[in-house]
Amino acid sequence: MRLVLDTCTVRNYIQPKKVSPENIPNISGLGSYVPHILVSIADTAFLELICQLLNGGIPFDDWAQRIHEIDTVLEPSLPIFPGGNELAVMSGIIQNIKFNIEDTKIFQQTAWRFIRDARSKDDILKKELIFADSKGVQSLSFMGETFTKLLMDNAHMNWSDNIEKIYSKLDQFAPGISLKPLISGTLANLPAEIPIKLKPVVMALCQYVYLYGQGYNPSSDKRKGDIFDWTLLFALPLPAIICTVDQPLVNRLRQIDASEFRAIIKVEELNIHLANGTLHQILPSQ
Numbered sequence: 454m455r456l457v458l459d460t461c462t463v464r465n466y467i468q469p470k471k472v473s474p475e476n477i478p479n480i481s482g483l484g485s486y487v488p489h490i491l492v493s494i495a496d497t498a499f500l501e502l503i504c505q506l507l508n509g510g511i512p513f514d515d516w517a518q519r520i521h522e523i524d525t526v527l528e529p530s531l532p533i534f535p536g537g538n539e540l541a542v543m544s545g546i547i548q549n550i551k552f553n554i555e556d557t558k559i560f561q562q563t564a565w566r567f568i569r570d571a572r573s574k575d576d577i578l579k580k581e582l583i584f585a586d587s588k589g590v591q592s593l594s595f596m597g598e599t600f601t602k603l604l605m606d607n608a609h610m611n612w613s614d615n616i617e618k619i620y621s622k623l624d625q626f627a628p629g630i631s632l633k634p635l636i637s638g639t640l641a642n643l644p645a646e647i648p649i650k651l652k653p654v655v656m657a658l659c660q661y662v663y664l665y666g667q668g669y670n671p672s673s674d675k676r677k678g679d680i681f682d683w684t685l686l687f688a689l690p691l692p693a694i695i696c697t698v699d700q701p702l703v704n705r706l707r708q709i710d711a712s713e714f715r716a717i718i719k720v721e722e723l724n725i726h727l728a729n730g731t732l733h734q735i736l737p738s739q
Contacts, residue, residue, distance in 0.1 A: 454490045454736055455691050456483075457534055460498040460505075460681075461698035462720055467511055467519050475721040476698055482727035484526045490732065491528040495688075495695075496536035497681040499564055500605065503577060503595070506568075513572055520569055530558045532565035536684060544690040546650050556586040563593050605677065612680035613671040619658070620665045632663045636709065650690035653713035657686050660705060689713055692736050696723045 458478070465472045466480055483492065494502075505511045524532070534540070535557055541547040543554075563584045571577050581594040623635075636659045640652065647655075661679065665671065671679060682702050685695050694716045697703065706714040716735055718726075726732040 454733065455534075455688070455693035456490050456492045456732075457495050457685065457688050457693050457695050458492065458498065459495050459685060459695065459697040459699070460501040460678075462696050463494060463498060463502060463523060464505065464511060465698055465720065466523060467515050472698075475724070476719075478696065478720050479724045479727050480522050480526055482724070486727070486732060487526050488528075491531070492526050493528055493531050493534035494523075494565075495681075495685055496533055496540070496561075497684060499533050499568060501678075501681070503568060504602070504605070506571060507574060507577060513574075517572055524565075524569055527565070529562070531561055532569075533561040534688065535561065536687070540687050544650060544687055546648055546654075546687065546690060548648075553587055556588070559584055559586045560591075560593070567593060567595075608680050609677045610672075612683075613676075616661055616665050616669075616671045619662050623662065632660060632708070635659050635663050653689050653711060654683070654686045656709050656711055656713075657683055657706060660709060664705075686717075689716055692716065694718060694732070694735050696720060 462478050465476050466478050469477045483490075502511070506513065506516060535543065538547060538550050539552050539557055542550055542552060563582050567580070567582050568577075571580075577595050581592050583590060583592050585591065636656050639655060639659050643655065661669065661671070661683070670676065678699075682697075682699065685697075688695060696718055698720055700719055703717055703719050706717050718735065723732075726735065
């Protein structure tokens with residue numbers, strides 16, 4: 454069983470005084486499940502946590518005091534879980550792309566050490582880590598705060614453009630249409646080459662498109678994280694549990710009323726399952 458932690462879940466543990474107790478993950482309780490559950494941080498969290506360290510959102514002193522406690526529960530071989538095409542292949546969504554999983558593990562372990570051991574901006578902006586994989590000796594260095602912001606801004610812009618384009622091309626969409634017919638119509642007309650495992654990802658995208666028709670503004674600065682929330686869903690077919698602090702996200706997905714979204718849980722729910730020993734019941738097939 455895989456558990457993926459999002460950015461805010463990690464941040465809340467690092468800065469417990471800034472959040473309510475129910476939104477602080479019980480890391481010691483989670484440790485009792487290891488190694489029966491494999492815990493990773495989402496790949497998007499790596500970038501977001503770096504940005505928050507650099508802009509002061511997470512003080513380095515707080516990071517240094519508590520990050521090693523999170524480190525103790527992470528899967529050593531994949532402390533940061535892959536994203537993009539690698540995640541799609543691991544989830545069985547894409548069949549025709551190959552990648553070297555051992556190289557991926559080496560890179561993610563190196564990336565985790567890079568951020569885990571950071572104690573100052575210089576450790577992020579000037580440090581270089583050397584590692585070796587099947588392609589030879591590689592180095593990992595941070596491209597800079599401006600470059601990172603550019604990556605996130607581009608992802609946000611592409612997300613906004615795509616939502617608007619999809620909405621404009623939906624012939625069956627009309628004012629007042631409800632979410633359920635939009636989802637069922639979209640699923641019924643998916644090309645044959647789209648795997649069934651993509652169903653929850655498609656349903657969630659339909660919901661964002663539906664919300665666009667209700668006034669949702671994907672280009673708003675407040676919606677910058679939506680693309681990262683959506684890409685997290687590609688882990689569901691693994692199968693995996695995704696833990697988030699984003700209650701509006703959880704509530705929205707549960708409105709779809711699909712069994713796949715039972716695996717998206719809030720930190721408060723994670724803690725309850727850990728206390729009751731029922732975490733395995735979220736994925737009954739496991």
